[in-house]
Amino acid sequence: MPSNEPHAPVSSSFVVRRDGDPVPESLKGAVAAIGNFDGVHRGHRHLLDMALRSGRPAAVLTFEPHPRSFFQPDRPLFRLTPEPVKLGIFARLGLAGAFVLRFDGRLASLTAEEFVTLLKGELELSGVVVGHDFHFGRGREGNPERMSGLCRGLGLDCLIAPAIVEGSEPVSSSAIRAALEAGDIAAANTLLGYRWFVRAPVRHGDKRGRELGYPTANMRLPDDCRLRHGIYAVRASVNGQPVDGVASFGRRPTFDNGAPLLETHLFDFSGDLYGTTLDVEFVGWIRGEERFDGIEALIAQMDRDSEEARRMLKADRTPSMVG
CATH class of the missing domain: 2.40.30.30 (Riboflavin kinase-like)
Structure with a gap:
């Protein structure tokens, strides 16, 4: 789903903060849902709803390019919602804005502790929401329980969202890709x-x-x-x-x-x-x-x-x- 303007603003009130930018005033102290969010499906929206109910500015923290494209560049990923589409959906859902982190060697090399320090320091967040299967940090060393403990040590709130299930299977981007491939x-x-x-x-x-x-x-x-x-x-x-x-x-x-x-x-x-x-x-x-x-x-x-x-x-x- 290409776009002529990949970094065009998507809403007058929705703001996007990228690497190197100062944190906009409207996003300082935000609670951010963290993930790739390809598809912004029902499971993703549960995380976003939890951020929206926090009583603080609600944001999303996402990564571009998709981490799989960084780790496996020879395996093209069927993107359900390329960045401009994804940001447009976030804006429609009522979020205050998005933190878009470039997924590169520097970010991939951060330890779990360094990543959470970035959330508190560079991004000035007050809390995060992560999924039940979220992994982060170098070599995927961090999991939701680790995130909760590290956040607690830095004074960040941490909410962990359960899986959203359709039938007997969790809602996932992979399942949606498989459905589209089957028509x-x-x-x-x-x-x-x-x-x-x-x-x-x-x-x-x-x-x-x-x-x-x-x-x-x-x-x-x-x-x-x-x-x-x-x-x-x-x-x-x-x-x-x-x-x-x-x-x-x-x-x-x-x-x-x-x-x-x-x-x-x-x-x-x-x-x-x-x-x-x-x-x-x-x-x-x-x-x-x-x-x-x-x-x-x-x-x-x-x-x-x-x-x-x-x-x-x-x-x-x-x-x-x-x-």
């Missing part, structure tokens, strides 16, 4: 607590959709996107307004079998979206990508896909994090 939008959105969405600029294509009677907004998603190729019911945000549609993500086997592309047809919409950055929410899975022997067969299937998308969209009640 199981319903499961992914249940775990997230909102409709998963992508953000990217609309680019010029070959105009083939217009010739078929289905003009599309074409978006190139990051190479690490592992969403299953197929047809989806979607809802886009156009000038702040939701517009229903149907989208294909894949290689277009009927035509060129090229690089993966998200092609979104918006129902009952006419307008020029080229160059704009579009948020597209995924509502439901319709079918896998197919190769058709002729244009007529393809158009007939697109008609059926559109009908199914309209049905799914009409029935959907999942909350949105867009707009």
